Amino acid sequence: MARIEFTQQLRRFTDTPVIESGAxxxxxxxxxxxxxxPRLRGYVLDDQGHLRANVVVFIDGRRTTDRVSLNDSLRPDSQVHVLQALSGG
Known part of the structure; x- marks a missing residue:
């Protein structure tokens, strides 16, 4: 089953479950x-259901490029990491 994890930055705002999914x-x-x-949705997706500008997702170590439909394929053994992108200077 694919494993979906949310990094610590998101945990400051809401519970971030580790999910094992057959998705x-x-x-x-x-x-x-x-x-x-359900509160996690607002931190990850915008009002149109697209990935927020400040959120980045890696699947098996590769950054996703589809921020709109989110149709990147998951394998049964995929490792997914969802994190807030840091900015500033």
Missing amino acids: ATLRSGLEAAFAVN
């Missing part, structure tokens, strides 16, 4: 996490 796509995996904690 075939990133969106389905994220929906499984939102089912456990």
